[in-house]
Structure formats: C-alpha cells, structure tokens
Amino acid sequence: QQNVQQSPESLIVPEGARTSLNCTFSDSASQYFWWYRQHSGKAPKALMSIFSNGEKEEGRFTIHLNKASLHFSLHIRDSQPSDSALYLCAVGTGGYKVVFGSGTRLLVSP
Amino acid sequence: EAAVTQSPRNKVAVTGGKVTLSCNQTNNHNNMYWYRQDTGHGLRLIHYSYGAGSTEKGDIPDGYKASRPSQENFSLILELATPSQTSVYFCASGRDRGQAETLYFGSGTRLTVL
Numbered sequence: 001q002q003n004v005q006q007s008p009e010s011l012i013v014p015e016g017a018r019t020s021l022n023c024t025f026s027d028s029a030s031q032y033f034w035w036y037r038q039h040s041g042k043a044p045k046a047l048m049s050i051f052s053n054g055e056k057e058e059g060r061f062t063i064h065l066n067k068a069s070l071h072f073s074l075h076i077r078d079s080q081p082s083d084s085a086l087y088l089c090a091v092g093t094g095g096y097k098v099v100f101g102s103g104t105r106l107l108v109s110p
Numbered sequence: 111e112a113a114v115t116q117s118p119r120n121k122v123a124v125t126g127g128k129v130t131l132s133c134n135q136t137n138n139h140n141n142m143y144w145y146r147q148d149t150g151h152g153l154r155l156i157h158y159s160y161g162a163g164s165t166e167k168g169d170i171p172d173g174y175k176a177s178r179p180s181q182e183n184f185s186l187i188l189e190l191a192t193p194s195q196t197s198v199y200f201c202a203s204g205r206d207r208g209q210a211e212t213l214y215f216g217s218g219t220r221l222t223v224l
Binding site for chain 1: 114141143145150151152153154155158160166168200210211212213214215216217218
C-alpha cells in the first residue's frame, strides 16, 4: 500500500523567499510524480510533473526527483503572495492508482 | 483548458437521506474519478470509471455508489447518508488510463450531513 507523506504541514515565508516543499513515497515501483496546487475554495490544478530522476524547471518552479531515496520536492524561487495555496504531491505506479499526500499549506506574506 | 463541472456546489442532507452528486466533463476524457478531501487526509479515491457503463471501486468505496451513464457524466450516490460523509467531494477527468495522466478537477461539492 503506497504511503505518501508531505512536509512541512504548513509554512509561512516572506515575499521573495525561496520555498521548499517535500514529498516522500514508499513504493519503489512508483513512476509518475506530480505537484498540484489548490487555492482556497478552488479546484486542485496540476502545477508540474516529472517522470524520470533528476530536475525539471518551469519558470520560478523546480522539481527534484530522487527515486532511490523515495523523495521528490518542489522549490519555488522568488515566492509571491499569489503562491499562497495548498500544495499536494501525487504519486502514480501505473493503472488508475494515483495516491495524494495530505498537503502543505503555504502562506507567502507580503 | 479542460472543463469539469460539478453540481451542486453546496448540499445539506439529513442522516439516512439519499444524496446524488453530479459531474460533467466536456473534454471527451475516458477516465473519471470521485475523490473526497478531508483535513489531514488529502484526496482519497472513492470510485472511478474508464468509460461509459463502467465503474470501479477506489480506496474508500464503502457507503458510496457511482454511475457513468455517458462519456460526459459521472455521478456519486450516497444511498443512506451519514455524518461521517460530511466532506468536500471532487470529480476529476483524465485521458490516459492511469499512466502519466494529469487529472483535471471540478470546483468541488461541499456536503454536510446533519
């Protein structure tokens, strides 16, 4: 049974700071990894995905994946108040099975 | 962008009553999913469907039924609602049968069972 854990549970950072969110998973057969972002009262929306070891950058956002350590992370450069949201990591092993973490609530203070 | 619409947005039901949550997608995606979101638990999969006429049990199906009468529509049915089913429910659609599949979510239905 896949176990996906996120840390920290919540985070407050000043505007302009670099933010790091973490996700660990238990199934070494996991192949697909996403970060979703959910603004308050809104639908979760896919932010970024990565399917092989290494790093992927899109604008201010970077994902790192290390399958050997069962860990992936999301880094936000120059954090903005509009980045304040619940961030959910999701891990897939194929088929329908995608397991979500419980989320990190990020608040970026102006 | 993918469009998934849920109704109603908010619902108050009584214990023992029947509740139906509806979801419509205009993306022509084969796969549709029902999740519930509770604080501390993230999104948990209730039921899913690979196409019209099919429904499958997810991780927490007890107390829920699902119906997929067409490609576009997917319903979640609570035959005998209980207070423990108070939650926010999200419907999602996806194109690629679970493989590198990005999910597109609706805006959610907040259900309160009294």
